[in-house]
Amino acid sequence: ADLSKGLKDYFKNDFFVGVAVGSRSIRTDSALIIREFNSVTAENDMKVGVIHPTENTYNWKNADDIVAFAERHKINIRGHNLLWHQQNAEWMLVGPDGKQASKELVLKRLKEHIFTVMNRYKGKIYCWDVVNEAIDDSQDPAVMYRKTKWLEIFNGPEFIDAAFRFAHEADPKAKLYYNEFNSEREVKREKIFKLIKRLKADGVPIDGVGFQAHWSLDYPTVTQLRTALDQIVSLGLEVQITELDVTIHPRPLGAPAPTTPPVDAGFTPDLEARQVAKYKEIFDILRAYKKNIKAVTFWNVSDRGSWLDSRGGGSAGDAKPATPMILKAYPLLFDVNGQRKKAYWAVVNN
Numbered sequence: 001a002d003l004s005k006g007l008k009d010y011f012k013n014d015f016f017v018g019v020a021v022g023s024r025s026i027r028t029d030s031a032l033i034i035r036e037f038n039s040v041t042a043e044n045d046m047k048v049g050v051i052h053p054t055e056n057t058y059n060w061k062n063a064d065d066i067v068a069f070a071e072r073h074k075i076n077i078r079g080h081n082l083l084w085h086q087q088n089a090e091w092m093l094v095g096p097d098g099k100q101a102s103k104e105l106v107l108k109r110l111k112e113h114i115f116t117v118m119n120r121y122k123g124k125i126y127c128w129d130v131v132n133e134a135i136d137d138s139q140d141p142a143v144m145y146r147k148t149k150w151l152e153i154f155n156g157p158e159f160i161d162a163a164f165r166f167a168h169e170a171d172p173k174a175k176l177y178y179n180e181f182n183s184e185r186e187v188k189r190e191k192i193f194k195l196i197k198r199l200k201a202d203g204v205p206i207d208g209v210g211f212q213a214h215w216s217l218d219y220p221t222v223t224q225l226r227t228a229l230d231q232i233v234s235l236g237l238e239v240q241i242t243e244l245d246v247t248i249h250p251r252p253l254g255a256p257a258p259t260t261p262p263v264d265a266g267f268t269p270d271l272e273a274r275q276v277a278k279y280k281e282i283f284d285i286l287r288a289y290k291k292n293i294k295a296v297t298f299w300n301v302s303d304r305g306s307w308l309d310s311r312g313g314g315s316a317g318d319a320k321p322a323t324p325m326i327l328k329a330y331p332l333l334f335d336v337n338g339q340r341k342k343a344y345w346a347v348v349n350n
């Protein structure tokens with residue numbers, strides 16, 4: 001194989017291949033990132049609570065560094081994110097009296113935030129996760145939206161509409177995404193579908209849906225993934241896979257966080273073989289949807305540093321262990337030394 005080639009070359013007729021980065025990894029893993037990827041997402045540095053921690057402070061440094069790195073190497077940039085209940089700017093939701101802010105005040109602040117951030121990177125960031133994870137993750141179809149302060153202050157999901165409208169006003173050329181995890185599970189899939197259909201019907205400017213894709217060796221099944229993709233495509237929207245990883249330690253849906261460190265057998269040949277097969281299955285499907293899929297982004301560079309390692313075998317939406325415990329997830333295409341894994345060769349079909 002030609003080792004100067006990267007994922008971006010193997011998939012050049014299909015979609016961008018991206019990676020989540022931080023101001024550290026663009027230095028420590030720069031050669032690998034430049035060789036393999038043509039899209040980057042800031043793993044944390046553009047989130048509201050990080051970039052805009054108090055009303056009158058913006059922390060641009062790390063985000064600027066990531067944007068400059070990407071521009072220098074002609075790498076596309078997706079923005080993550082403009083509204084989320086985590087890593088949120090808490091001040092935004094507090095009023096002058098120290099109590100919950102009014103809807104009017106929050107709208108004003110949200111608009112100011114979205115305009116300031118999107119303007120700074122106008123023409124450089126080609127798409128934004130405008131709203132992240134606003135749908136309730138439970139298996140209860142009757143509970144549509146995640147219970148957050150946003151939902152409470154707006155007394156409904158109107159903050160979602162507002163964020164998209166502000167984002168479109170701020171940068172009419174940027175592609176605007178709704179981003180969510182566990183989107184292939186039947187009950188949640190239907191809730192997402194209902195939200196997106198409603199946004200479209202109300203004329204809210206949305207271009208695409210991001211599937212975070214924090215997946216595992218047995219989730220999603222082929223049918224689950226295809227059905228979820230088909231639904232979004234049927235609405236005429238773009239799709240991106242925005243945070244892909246495939247953990248070897250799934251925690252059963254709804255299971256509590258472990259209280260003692262789980263037994264770690266490591267990346268055994270059996271688990272490796274199952275991961276290779278899962279990655280191949282996933283990419284066979286993604287290729288089949290290449291007309292609609294604009295980018296596939298991995299969440300971290302290599303197995304050396306995955307956000308999953310500190311989750312005690314849990315993934316997005318799973319309860320976090322009370323005490324930090326490391327259970328290595330080996331979820332990516334590059335090993336702990338940054339070398340291509342078998343799963344890499346399986347997905348590039350070499």
Ligand code: G3I
Nearest residue numbers: 043044047080086087132181212214243299307315316317
């Ligand atoms: O930078 C601070 C440091 O100053 C502080 O001392 C330390 C103590 O906790 O925390 C550091 O911040 C951590 C941050 O990552 C940077 O490393 C936060 O605690 C930690 O919670 C944060 O985790 C991030 C997580 O989002 C926050 O919920 C992960 O890195 C990041 O990978 C993860 O990404 C999310 C996506 O944005 C949305 N979808 C799910 C995905 C995984 O949870």
